[in-house]
Amino acid sequence: MHHLDGNVLSGSAADLFAFEATAAQGRCRSCADIAALGQALVYGLPMGHVARCRNCDNVLLIIVEHGGRRSLDMRGLCWIRVAAGH
Template structure:
């Protein structure tokens, strides 16, 4: 029985939208380990009941880690060297 789900990055769209005010699946993330740049939607998502981990599809380094506790979101982006976000044109 595996309580976790291995998904593609688009599965994290709703979770990231709860934190960021932009649509995040097209944001470009550069891996701090191997330097590969991929859209969030192309990352590998491990959706565990303990938290969600977005990993680099090239080297599997954790790029973004998110835990929702009783009152807060905890967000660790230390595995990403850079995140490039284009604001939604509809919101401007």
């Protein structure tokens, strides 16, 4: 299946975060890789996006759009780090 890079998440994530999500760093719960979310491998769905770890293919986060609402599942991330002031 063809994937996009994590920068495609900027539109979907903009309503969920008060910071630029693609620039934030996250740690994969599966392999402990630390990378900007913009480096994730993203697969599009009709209703949202699935972001996978660039290193081990673990699902990092899922953004689902349905009925005018967005839901976020981040169970594949240990944490997200954002630069102060963002």
